[in-house]
Amino acid sequence: MRKTKTKLRSILSSLIPGLSSLARRGPSGWMVLVGIAIVSSIVIMTAIAPWISPHSPIASRVGPIRASPSLQFPLGTNHLGQDMFSRILWGGSLMLQVSALSVLICFLVGVPIGLLASYTGGMVDSTTSLVIDAVYAFPGLVIAIAIAAMLGPGVVNMALSIAVVYIPSYFRIVRSQVLSIKELTYVEAARAAGAKWHTILFRYILPNVIPSIVVVVTINFADAVLTAAGLTFIGLGVAKNIPDWGWDLTDGRQYLGSGAWWIITFPGIMIVLLALGFTLIGEGLSELLNPKLQR
Amino acid sequence: MSEIVKIENLRKYFPVQKSFLEQFFARKTSYVKAVDDVSFSVRKGEIFTLAGESGCGKTTSGRLIVRLLKPTSGKIFFNGVDITGLEGEELRLLRRKMQIIFQDPYASLNPRMRIGDAIGHPLAIHGLAEGEEKNKEVLEVLGEVGLAPPEQLINLYPHQLSGGQRQRAAMARSIILKPEFIVADEPVSMIDVSLRTAIIDLMLDLKKDLGLTYLFITHDLAVAKYISDRIGIMYLGKIIEMGSKEQLFSKPLHPYTQALLSAIPIPDPDKKRKAVDLTGEVSSAINIPAGCRFHPRCPKQMEVCTEKEPELKEIEKHHFVACHLY
Amino acid sequence: MPLLEIESLEVDYRASRGTVHAVEDASFSLDKGETLGLAGESGSGKSTLGLSIIRLVPYPGVITNGHVRIDGTDIVKLPENRMQSIRGRKVAYVFQDPMTSLNPVKRIGAHFVELIRTHEPDTSAADALGRAKNILENLGILPERINDYPHQLSGGMRQRIMIGLAIALNPDLVIADEPTTALDVIVQQKILDLVEGLRKAYGMALILISHDLSIILERCDKIIVLYAGQIFEYANSKELHKAPSHPYTQGLLHSIPNIELSDQKLSAIPGSPPNMLDPPKGCRFWPRCSYAMEICRITEPELIDLKKSHYVRCFLYNQEGRHSH
Numbered sequence: 003m004r005k006t007k008t009k010l011r012s013i014l015s016s017l018i019p020g021l022s023s024l025a026r027r028g029p030s031g032w033m034v035l036v037g038i039a040i041v042s043s044i045v046i047m048t049a050i051a052p053w054i055s056p057h058s059p060i061a062s063r064v065g066p067i068r069a070s071p072s073l074q075f076p077l078g079t080n081h082l083g084q085d086m087f088s089r090i091l092w093g094g095s096l097m098l099q100v101s102a103l104s105v106l107i108c109f110l111v112g113v114p115i116g117l118l119a120s121y122t123g124g125m126v127d128s129t130t131s132l133v134i135d136a137v138y139a140f141p142g143l144v145i146a147i148a149i150a151a152m153l154g155p156g157v158v159n160m161a162l163s164i165a166v167v168y169i170p171s172y173f174r175i176v177r178s179q180v181l182s183i184k185e186l187t188y189v190e191a192a193r194a195a196g197a198k199w200h201t202i203l204f205r206y207i208l209p210n211v212i213p214s215i216v217v218v219v220t221i222n223f224a225d226a227v228l229t230a231a232g233l234t235f236i237g238l239g240v241a242k243n244i245p246d247w248g249w250d251l252t253d254g255r256q257y258l259g260s261g262a263w264w265i266i267t268f269p270g271i272m273i274v275l276l277a278l279g280f281t282l283i284g285e286g287l288s289e290l291l292n293p294k295l296q297r
Numbered sequence: 298m299s300e301i302v303k304i305e306n307l308r309k310y311f312p313v314q315k316s317f318l319e320q321f322f323a324r325k326t327s328y329v330k331a332v333d334d335v336s337f338s339v340r341k342g343e344i345f346t347l348a349g350e351s352g353c354g355k356t357t358s359g360r361l362i363v364r365l366l367k368p369t370s371g372k373i374f375f376n377g378v379d380i381t382g383l384e385g386e387e388l389r390l391l392r393r394k395m396q397i398i399f400q401d402p403y404a405s406l407n408p409r410m411r412i413g414d415a416i417g418h419p420l421a422i423h424g425l426a427e428g429e430e431k432n433k434e435v436l437e438v439l440g441e442v443g444l445a446p447p448e449q450l451i452n453l454y455p456h457q458l459s460g461g462q463r464q465r466a467a468m469a470r471s472i473i474l475k476p477e478f479i480v481a482d483e484p485v486s487m488i489d490v491s492l493r494t495a496i497i498d499l500m501l502d503l504k505k506d507l508g509l510t511y512l513f514i515t516h517d518l519a520v521a522k523y524i525s526d527r528i529g530i531m532y533l534g535k536i537i538e539m540g541s542k543e544q545l546f547s548k549p550l551h552p553y554t555q556a557l558l559s560a561i562p563i564p565d566p567d568k569k570r571k572a573v574d575l576t577g578e579v580s581s582a583i584n585i586p587a588g589c590r591f592h593p594r595c596p597k598q599m600e601v602c603t604e605k606e607p608e609l610k611e612i613e614k615h616h617f618v619a620c621h622l623y
Numbered sequence: 624m625p626l627l628e629i630e631s632l633e634v635d636y637r638a639s640r641g642t643v644h645a646v647e648d649a650s651f652s653l654d655k656g657e658t659l660g661l662a663g664e665s666g667s668g669k670s671t672l673g674l675s676i677i678r679l680v681p682y683p684g685v686i687t688n689g690h691v692r693i694d695g696t697d698i699v700k701l702p703e704n705r706m707q708s709i710r711g712r713k714v715a716y717v718f719q720d721p722m723t724s725l726n727p728v729k730r731i732g733a734h735f736v737e738l739i740r741t742h743e744p745d746t747s748a749a750d751a752l753g754r755a756k757n758i759l760e761n762l763g764i765l766p767e768r769i770n771d772y773p774h775q776l777s778g779g780m781r782q783r784i785m786i787g788l789a790i791a792l793n794p795d796l797v798i799a800d801e802p803t804t805a806l807d808v809i810v811q812q813k814i815l816d817l818v819e820g821l822r823k824a825y826g827m828a829l830i831l832i833s834h835d836l837s838i839i840l841e842r843c844d845k846i847i848v849l850y851a852g853q854i855f856e857y858a859n860s861k862e863l864h865k866a867p868s869h870p871y872t873q874g875l876l877h878s879i880p881n882i883e884l885s886d887q888k889l890s891a892i893p894g895s896p897p898n899m900l901d902p903p904k905g906c907r908f909w910p911r912c913s914y915a916m917e918i919c920r921i922t923e924p925e926l927i928d929l930k931k932s933h934y935v936r937c938f939l940y941n942q943e944g945r946h947s948h
Contacts, residue, residue, distance in 0.1 A: 028639055186404055187399045187400075187401055187404035187405040188404060188405050188406055188407045188408075190365060190399070190405075191397070191399060191405050191406075191467070191470070192407070192418075193365060194363055194365055194392065194396065194397045195392060195396075195418065195419040195422055195470070195474075196388075196389040196390075196392035196393070196419065196422050196423060197418075197422050198389075198422075201422065205407075205410070205418075206407050206410075209407075209409035209410075210407070210408065210409055350807035350808065350809065351807055459895040459896070460665070460895075461895045462895065489664040489665055489834065489895075489896060490664060490834050490835070490836065490875065490878065490879065491664055491871075491874060491875055491878060491891075491892040491896075492891070492892070492895060493878065494878040494889045494890065494891035494892075495891035495892070495893070497889075498889075498891055516807060516808065517808075518808070518882060519837075519879075519880035519881065519882045520880055522880060522882055523880040523887060523889060546882070546885075556809060557808065557809060558882065560808045560809045560811070560812040561808055561837075561882050562811075562812070562835070562837035562838045562840075562841045562842075563837065563840075563841060563881060563882065563883055564836055564837040564840045564841070564864075564876070564879050564881055565840060565841070565864060565881070565883075566840050566841065566843075566860040566861045566864050567861060567864070568841075568883070570841075572812055572816075575809055578777050578779060578780070578810075579777075579807075
């Protein structure tokens with residue numbers, strides 16, 4: 003227990019100066035901070051949902067059907083009488099899991115392939131690029147839909163279908179970076195010292211590629227959130243009883259006409275907010291890591 | 298004195314990149330003949346300079362010798378052993394004996410590695426030392442290159458050092474394996490003028506203390522004059538004159554050498570220099586002129602120069618020149 | 624009246640990490656037809672000084688003080704449109720890197736035509752092109768190459784085009800910023816000879832900015848030695864070569880190999896140029912100076928007149944020109 007505490011403390015203690023140094027870096031630093039604030043609030047909110055949620059999100063008839071927002075039900079209820087506020091608190095979980103998992107898969111698949119293919123060069127590089135480009139040529143949502151339809155509902159399947167869409171982006175960024183870094187003098191110096199190819203790849207090239215990947219990761223997150231919402235919207239998401247913003251988005255569409263605007267609006271806002279948070283981090287980081295001409 | 302490095306008929310041709318369509322329609326691949334039949338040897342303990350303008354092939358020659366590039370043809374000998382075709386583990390072992398210092402101190406260090414790690418990395422690569430012992434060697438070698446205080450510097454990243462410090466760090470990295478032979482590729486061209494002498498003097502000190510032999514590559518003949526024992530002048534991939542420093546500077550034989558020397562600015566407002574006027578530009582290394590490759594620009598061009606390529610001939614003891622005038 | 628008069632010029636770069644005083648207290652003048660060399664290393668401020676003469680100091684640089692008078696007119700506060708008519712026409716700038724200074728999608732001829740017609744709008748395109756061909760001849764380039772794109776020319780030729788563009792409108796002053804750094808020594812000599820020839824033919828003044836003291840000593844009438852943004856020494860070149868007064872100048876002169884001397888003993892200047900975000904207090908050079916005294920660490924020396932037009936910024940000297948120690 004104590005070890006975890008000291009570890010946490012050291013992470014936190016390096017976090018504070020890290021965050022405050024971001025603040026000093028001008029508007030792009032602020033973007034990153036705001037983005038981090040948004041995302042972490044949502045993550046925390048989702049994490050502590052079991053404790054602060056007033057009602058179970060899937061318990062029906064806790065209140066009147068389609069009741070508009072009131073003191074008792076701050077975000078109203080849906081047609082099953084479920085409390086929207088509780089559903090909002092719980093609903094981010096699925097999205098966060100799916101996007102996190104898809105990013106992880108992308109990273110673990112896209113980055114190594116990119117590194118190895120571009121470093122090896124020659125036929126290996128040309129062939130891999132060709133294949134990846136073919137996948138890249140398809141519109142993302144279409145592939146995601148196709149794969150989700152094939153695999154069926156579920157967190158992992160959704161993550162997989164989104165991951166396939168995104169692996170080409172990782173590959174391309176990694177590849178372009180590796181191609182230019184490969185020719186740099188410090189890599190030559192490592193070769194001249196006798197370093198083996200895996201040392202060069204992982205100790206010399208990869209650390210210098212990471213900054214550009216970080217930006218893709220954040221954009222990936224944002225896009226994964228939206229794609230997950232999209233998949234759920236057309237019914238390829240998850241089973242009915244799991245509280246999910248995307249699900250509510252789909253569900254709430256039909257009640258808009260009858261004036262129950264709150265069912266679709268609040269989930270919609272949350273999805274946009276989450277995607278926005280990631281995007282802000284990505285945009286801000288991209289500006290910070292690729293500084294403009296500055297003395 | 299023994300020969301530590303010997304090059305025989307070294308050639309390096311780079312195929313010219315063809316566009317997609319050209320690959321189908323072009324008949325012949327054209328080549329950039331960066332190094333075109335170069336032979337020389339470096340004696341143990343000396344400083345041999347390869348000098349010439351950009352594109353003459355000196356940098357490529359340096360890289361060929363340390364096997365960062367594979368020669369198209371020719372042989373390289375190190376301490377009498379043919380290293381031209383070495384691969385794998387044998388090549389890695391060779392790397393401990395010959396090292397290279399690069400021109401750009403900003404680019405030759407990994408921006409994501411601390412100086413201490415970067416300098417000590419060759420030891421780790423060859424499994425020669427680790428942990429405490431590695432640290433000790435790093436600190437020691439930092440002292441040898443004049444980087445102080447070593448304990449503080451090992452934790453810094455390259456961008457936190459100045460250009461001169463970075464070059465010293467790069468030199469520390471190259472000597473930590475205790476090599477016998479170092480190729481120095483324009484080591485001071487990108488360093489501020491006031492710091493150059495210090496780096497050059499450091500190289501000379503290290504030579505004395507560690508018994509090093511240098512192949513020095515430069516376009517700055519004034520620096521070449523200061524540091525070299527013997528010099529080879531290169532033009533378009535060939536050595537056109539070679540000799541001791543005294544021979545080359547007091548009695549330059551080849552018209553190109555004469556032109557080169559006359560073009561060097563003299564830091565004295567009272568001296569008026571008579572510069573040899575060379576016509577035209579350096580020819581492309583893809584379409585090397587027939588006969589003597591220098592003939593289009595040569596003020597002493599003769600009939601035979603357009604037809605036959607001159608051989609490197611010994612004119613006086615140890616002074617070679619490739620020119621039909623002799 | 625001198626062609627160019629710089630008085631107490633100060634240029635700062637304001638970045639988020641702090642302010643860099645790139646140029647401090649710079650004062651000098653240049654007459655018609657004279658050559659001045661600005662010698663200095665990286666961080667000395669020589670490029671900034673050159674750029675401030677035509678007010679092209681890049682953001683976040685700003686001229687914070689002082690005067691830049693061209694033919695009597697102070698250009699520091701001049702409105703931009705008037706400044707544009709001075710640039711290219713009265714004062715021309717040759718940039719350091721010929722590789723990126725030319726527009727890669729414009730033919731050479733187009734570069735000239737655009738330049739000429741911007742400042743002399745009544746000139747027809749045909750006339751402008753004719754003048755351009757003339758200039759190319761003077762530069763030693765075949766006139767047919769006027770239709771080439773920059774990438775079809777070698778580095779030396781591109782730099783010659785840059786010089787051609789600079790002199791096309793017969794400016795009174797040409798500022799050349801490291802014009803030959805990227806070039807080989809034979810091409811360098813040709814380019815500098817060319818500039819010298821054109822200069823004499825058209826009576827232009829020249830400011831040559833370089834870290835290569837050899838070419839400055841060879842080709843300039845007057846020399847300014849810059850260090851960390853300050854003028855350390857300012858004299859005509861023969862005087863500077865004969866009697867270098869500032870320890871930095873002396874150190875520099877002793878560290879340049881001279882190809883005509885045999886068995887030269889070169890000496891090094893210890894240390895390295897200062898970090899401009901946090902330069903040393905007092906004299907900027909004291910950490911590297913073998914003559915550093917107590918006062919050097921505390922106060923900044925002023926630029927004083929040693930003897931006629933030989934200025935030095937160093938506590939070793941006082942106003943009468945004698946060593947103060």
